[in-house]
Amino acid sequence: MASNNLRGQTAAVGVGLSDFGDVPGFTHFELMAQAVERALADAGLKKADVDGVFATLEPSNLPVVAVCEYLGIRPKVMEGTMIGGSSFVNYLQWAALALQAGLCEVALITYGSNSRSGKRKPGGAVPIPYEGAYDARLVTAYALATARHMHQYGTTRAQLAEIPVAARAWARLNPKATQRGPLSIEDVIRSRMVSDPLTVADCCLISDGAGAVIMTRADRAKYLPRKPAYLLGVAAETSHLGIAQMADLTVTAAAQSGPRAFSMAGLAPKDVDVLSLYDAFSINTLLFLEDLGFCSKGEGGAFVSGGNIAPGGKLPVNTNGGGLSCMHPGMYGVFTIIETVTQLRGDAGERQVKDPKVGLAHGNGGSLSTQVTSLFGTEETL
Amino acid sequence: MQGPESHYQEYLAKGEFRIQRCDACNSHVFYPRLLCPHCGSSALKWIVPSGAGTVYSTTVMRRRPEAGGDYNVCLVDLEEGPRLMSRVDGPPPAAIGIGMRVKARIAGGGDAGFFVVFEPVGN
Numbered sequence: 001m002a003s004n005n006l007r008g009q010t011a012a013v014g015v016g017l018s019d020f021g022d023v024p025g026f027t028h029f030e031l032m033a034q035a036v037e038r039a040l041a042d043a044g045l046k047k048a049d050v051d052g053v054f055a056t057l058e059p060s061n062l063p064v065v066a067v068c069e070y071l072g073i074r075p076k077v078m079e080g081t082m083i084g085g086s087s088f089v090n091y092l093q094w095a096a097l098a099l100q101a102g103l104c105e106v107a108l109i110t111y112g113s114n115s116r117s118g119k120r121k122p123g124g125a126v127p128i129p130y131e132g133a134y135d136a137r138l139v140t141a142y143a144l145a146t147a148r149h150m151h152q153y154g155t156t157r158a159q160l161a162e163i164p165v166a167a168r169a170w171a172r173l174n175p176k177a178t179q180r181g182p183l184s185i186e187d188v189i190r191s192r193m194v195s196d197p198l199t200v201a202d203c204c205l206i207s208d209g210a211g212a213v214i215m216t217r218a219d220r221a222k223y224l225p226r227k228p229a230y231l232l233g234v235a236a237e238t239s240h241l242g243i244a245q246m247a248d249l250t251v252t253a254a255a256q257s258g259p260r261a262f263s264m265a266g267l268a269p270k271d272v273d274v275l276s277l278y279d280a281f282s283i284n285t286l287l288f289l290e291d292l293g294f295c296s297k298g299e300g301g302a303f304v305s306g307g308n309i310a311p312g313g314k315l316p317v318n319t320n321g322g323g324l325s326c327m328h329p330g331m332y333g334v335f336t337i338i339e340t341v342t343q344l345r346g347d348a349g350e351r352q353v354k355d356p357k358v359g360l361a362h363g364n365g366g367s368l369s370t371q372v373t374s375l376f377g378t379e380e381t382l
Numbered sequence: 383m384q385g386p387e388s389h390y391q392e393y394l395a396k397g398e399f400r401i402q403r404c405d406a407c408n409s410h411v412f413y414p415r416l417l418c419p420h421c422g423s424s425a426l427k428w429i430v431p432s433g434a435g436t437v438y439s440t441t442v443m444r445r446r447p448e449a450g451g452d453y454n455v456c457l458v459d460l461e462e463g464p465r466l467m468s469r470v471d472g473p474p475p476a477a478i479g480i481g482m483r484v485k486a487r488i489a490g491g492g493d494a495g496f497f498v499v500f501e502p503v504g505n
């Protein structure tokens with residue numbers, strides 16, 4: 001049986017963001033609960049309606065259990081597979097399957113972190129096998145991928161800088177974004193070098209914040225107050241854990257997750273009106289645009305040039321400002337979903353893309369290790 | 383009885399850098415495993431690689447001088463095929479480039495354990 005039977009069967013019917021940016025004095029769970037309260041209110045549902053919980057939080061051994069206890073939910077389905085920052089996009093797949101199978105009726109996907117105020121650095125404490133001795137950091141893998149892309153395809157430092165510059169230009173249209181000051185290509189290149197060729201301006205923010213998404217079956221979604229964002233396709237793929245085991249540092253597993261998600265949705269890159277790509281580092285956006293088929297391999301640098309993914313460009317990418325300029329609380333995946341839903345509803349205010357029908361939310365985890373692509377559409381895409 | 387991980391560390395402690403080769407599919411394997419990641423066979427035998435490699439990608443990790451200063455982290459493709467994370471000792475970190483020919487050497491010892499680093503060839 002083809003996986004097409006998940007297409008359009010479920011929808012995101014509520015989204016919630018906690019206060020985010022610099023929010024001292026709150027725990028991970030408190031921020032998460034704030035996002036959940038707002039998502040439920042948005043969906044017109046109550047906590048008692050939630051019978052599926054899909055979550056992971058960093059400071060717990062049994063994260064989804066901790067979330068259930070904290071919220072006072074005894075769900076029929078609980079799922080907390082940890083595949084890095086893409087986990088929340090991955091939960092879309094399992095929530096959709098559980099909803100469609102009737103295992104649960106209302107699914108909650110949530111994440112929260114006080115990684116800014118709590119002074120916790122993102123990234124696992126467990127060293128990757130045979131990489132511990134070299135003092136590699138989270139940024140190292142992404143810098144190695146960037147250096148390789150530049151070497152192999154002639155991608156320039158200035159082309160790469162277009163990505164944080166575009167993210168900032170979008171953030172300047174989002175009153176809630178954390179970083180809203182002007183940013184030029186020169187500013188990016190002249191920022192403090194962290195891991196060559198990446199400067200601090202190529203690296204995501206470290207923020208406090210939480211997000212929550214409520215999903216239900218399409219037959220129920222249409223009776224709820226908000227315009228549903230229907231899940232049209234979703235697919236996940238992993239290629240490695242440690243960066244040394246990645247066969248080609250210029251090609252991520254998005255080259256597989258993307259086509260599979262598009263195939264489920266019956267769509268192609270040309271059908272996508274707005275994208276949220278997990279931009280932990282500037283190179284992510286470039287690699288995912290190539291791997292998901294928005295341009296050819298090696299042409300990402302030219303593709304993002306001239307403000308092509310910025311406001312006024314041809315392809316709107318990371319319209320909230322992304323992890324680079326809006327917020328990045330440890331893991332960003334859930335926020336790609338929230339921005340996609342916000343755009344499809346027409347709720348994005350000054351940064352609203354004109355009349356989008358199809359949105360793509362893409363999650364990344366580990367050291368480019370896991371890639372999860374999802375496609376959402378408005379009712380007319382069903 | 384001991385597993386490949388423990389064998390590998392024992393070889394390093396004796397001054398030998400070894401990798402595995404699969405008898406079933408002829409692939410070379412690093413890091414050490416019980417099953418070949420290519421074909422699934424457990425017929426993995428220890429071999430002594432030439433030690434020759436090529437820098438596949440490289441970065442300068444920036445660090446304050448008082449904390450030890452900048453350092454290199456790179457990926458090296460061994461002549462036999464496998465890739466490993468390492469560093470190139472000798473030249474300043476910024477002088478290490480993609481395509482540089484390097485040769486393996488065992489470093490470390492003590493609490494840190496032993497590990498493989500590289501040095502430029504022909505300098």
Ligand SMILES: [Zn+2]
Binds near residue numbers: 409418422
């Ligand atoms: Zn084999």
